[in-house]
Amino acid sequence: MADPVRSPGGPAATPPGGTTAEGAPATNRGPGRLLIAVYLLFAIAATSRAGLQIATRLAEAPVAYLLSGLAAVIYIVAAVGLARAGTGGRRTALVCCLVELVGVLGVGALSLARPALFPDETVWSEFGSGYGYIPLVLPVLGLAWLWRTRDRAV
Amino acid sequence: MTSPAATGSPVDGVLATVTIVLSLVLAGWALVATLRHRPPDRVQFVGLAVLEVGLLALTVVALVALGGGERPGEPGAFFGYVATLVCLPPLAAVLARMEPTRWGSAIVCAICLVTPVVVVRLQQTWEFVGTGGTGG
Numbered sequence: 001m002a003d004p005v006r007s008p009g010g011p012a013a014t015p016p017g018g019t020t021a022e023g024a025p026a027t028n029r030g031p032g033r034l035l036i037a038v039y040l041l042f043a044i045a046a047t048s049r050a051g052l053q054i055a056t057r058l059a060e061a062p063v064a065y066l067l068s069g070l071a072a073v074i075y076i077v078a079a080v081g082l083a084r085a086g087t088g089g090r091r092t093a094l095v096c097c098l099v100e101l102v103g104v105l106g107v108g109a110l111s112l113a114r115p116a117l118f119p120d121e122t123v124w125s126e127f128g129s130g131y132g133y134i135p136l137v138l139p140v141l142g143l144a145w146l147w148r149t150r151d152r153a154v
Numbered sequence: 155m156t157s158p159a160a161t162g163s164p165v166d167g168v169l170a171t172v173t174i175v176l177s178l179v180l181a182g183w184a185l186v187a188t189l190r191h192r193p194p195d196r197v198q199f200v201g202l203a204v205l206e207v208g209l210l211a212l213t214v215v216a217l218v219a220l221g222g223g224e225r226p227g228e229p230g231a232f233f234g235y236v237a238t239l240v241c242l243p244p245l246a247a248v249l250a251r252m253e254p255t256r257w258g259s260a261i262v263c264a265i266c267l268v269t270p271v272v273v274v275r276l277q278q279t280w281e282f283v284g285t286g287g288t289g290g
Contacts (some may be wrong), residue, residue, distance in 0.1 A: 029253075044237070
């Protein structure tokens with residue numbers, strides 16, 4: 001369905017079916033698909049882990065587990081937003097990336113300043129160090145990608 | 155490493171090593187394809203399929219060990235990693251097929267770099283209890 005000849009990053013490579021204005025590739029093309037892959041990865045990882053923790057031992061560390069659950073939901077919604085592209089999808093992805101950024105910075109700082117609040121790790125603890133700091137980089141990449149594919153006609 | 159069971163970890167053996175090596179080789183191949191602006195080729199898809207078979211075998215070994223009464227050190231994290239692990243190659247394959255550009259190869263490369271990390275984390279979550287769990 002895509003044509004492999006044209007590079008999606010090129011200035012004149014408006015993808016077929018793309019929903020943004022001329023020049024910018026849609027969020028679900030090219031590098032965007034790689035971003036979606038990483039988001040899906042984190043969605044799966046966070047959902048499977050948080051889901052089990054919430055289901056089996058929520059009382060042990062409710063804040064940590066519910067936060068992990070929230071992170072999981074946000075990763076899923078962000079991936080869907082990026083994959084859907086379009087105005088609504090972009091807005092969804094934008095909100096998710098901002099929440100993620102605030103979340104990873106806030107929880108990261110809190111987990112260092114007040115470790116007692118988090119008896120068990122969350123995805124965002126210590127700025128995502130348990131996940132190779134990817135939780136910290138991901139929202140930044142997401143915002144950068146949204147910026148790069150922004151609708152220039154507006 | 156005072157493992158409670160003398161047999162050691164079921165997810166730490168030849169099979170795990172094979173999946174790690176295969177995944178890294180595949181990541182290297184996909185990286186070359188990415189740098190050469192090539193879409194994912196047959197080698198990548200076949201490699202992902204073989205990798206998935208290896209990971210499923212690893213999962214079965216772990217489940218058999220669980221059936222035999224062995225417990226992972228961190229059950230929550232362990233099952234999270236198992237579930238994630240078996241999803242990785244199919245995720246890469248589906249997305250790579252949707253993206254027949256260099257970025258498809260980049261997806262395969264990224265996922266194949268993550269897979270060994272998850273395998274190693276899986277081994278750590280199994281063995282954690284031996285290094286001093288906190289208990290209830």
